[in-house]
Amino acid sequence: ETGVTQTPRHLVMGMTNKKSLKCEQHLGHNAMYWYKQSAKKPLELMFVYNFKEQTENNSVPSRFSPECPNSSHLFLHLHTLQPEDSALYLCASSQASTARYEQYFGPGTRLTVT
Amino acid sequence: DQQVKQNSPSLSVQEGRISILNCDYTNSMFDYFLWYKKYPAEGPTFLISISSIKDKNEDGRFTVFLNKSAKHLSLHIVPSQPGDSAVYFCAANTGTASKLTFGTGTRLQVTL
Numbered sequence: 001e002t003g004v005t006q007t008p009r010h011l012v013m014g015m016t017n018k019k020s021l022k023c024e025q026h027l028g029h030n031a032m033y034w035y036k037q038s039a040k041k042p043l044e045l046m047f048v049y050n051f052k053e054q055t056e057n058n059s060v061p062s063r064f065s066p067e068c069p070n071s072s073h074l075f076l077h078l079h080t081l082q083p084e085d086s087a088l089y090l091c092a093s094s095q096a097s098t099a100r101y102e103q104y105f106g107p108g109t110r111l112t113v114t
Numbered sequence: 115d116q117q118v119k120q121n122s123p124s125l126s127v128q129e130g131r132i133s134i135l136n137c138d139y140t141n142s143m144f145d146y147f148l149w150y151k152k153y154p155a156e157g158p159t160f161l162i163s164i165s166s167i168k169d170k171n172e173d174g175r176f177t178v179f180l181n182k183s184a185k186h187l188s189l190h191i192v193p194s195q196p197g198d199s200a201v202y203f204c205a206a207n208t209g210t211a212s213k214l215t216f217g218t219g220t221r222l223q224v225t226l
Contacts, residue, residue: 004157031212042116043158043203043216056213090157099210100146105157 003027004106006091012112013081021076021109023091029104031097032074034066035090037108043090049074050097081113117141118206120217127224133191135220137204140185144206148214149178149189152201161202162189194224 004025013019025032034046048056049068063085065077074091090108095101119138127133137147145166150158164171164178164187171178177190191198204217 009155040218042118042218043205043214045213045215048213092157094212097212100207100212102160103212103214105150105159107155107157 004104006106006109010110018079023074025093029093030071031094033092036087038087048097083113086113118215118217120220122220124221127194130193133194135189135202137187143208146207147187148205150203196224199224
């Protein structure tokens with residue numbers, strides 16, 4: 001596979017469930033990002049990892065827990081979510097986060113919280 | 115408070131004509147601007163960018179214009195093609211880091 005892949009593509013979960021979103025990049029990049037896109041809102045940066053270290057947490061609630069075991073994989077662990085967390089979650093990668101490298105996005109996971 | 119605004123949620127243009135997508139920003143610290151294009155069920159893909167030291171950047175059918183005094187940028191697509199039908203996002207960046215601030219997007223439909 002090439003580029004940035006995300007699984008699952010669609011997820012429906014109850015507020016008491018625990019689930020994880022997975023992102024994998026095959027571009028040899030060292031920075032990975034999680035974005036959230038809610039209806040009629042701009043993409044919002046959630047987390048940034050550079051060389052597996054978290055460099056940015058954009059005031060994201062603790063019910064979202066990121067994990068970056070290596071430069072190619074990024075997870076977003078979800079627990080006790082709220083209906084307003086329903087959104088498109090996009091993963092991106094770039095060569096590094098310390099400079100203006102182009103970001104490559106995955107197709108996203110459409111999350112619905114019931 | 116949105117720092118990057120795309121006030122037109124949608125735009126319809128005939129094939130062969132010019133498409134003009136607009137973007138306004140409020141943060142005067144932004145010095146690098148990008149346009150991304152998104153098809154349904156796909157992630158956004160980078161289209162074209164411009165640094166604040168320039169007022170125009172051209173790449174084939176796509177040209178981005180920057181008016182720093184008005185804090186306004188626009189993307190021109192000419193001639194428009196049906197394959198250009200997508201959602202276009204404006205994004206801005208400060209300094210050297212790659213943290214992007216996005217607009218809400220404009221859905222462009224190019225009709226035959």
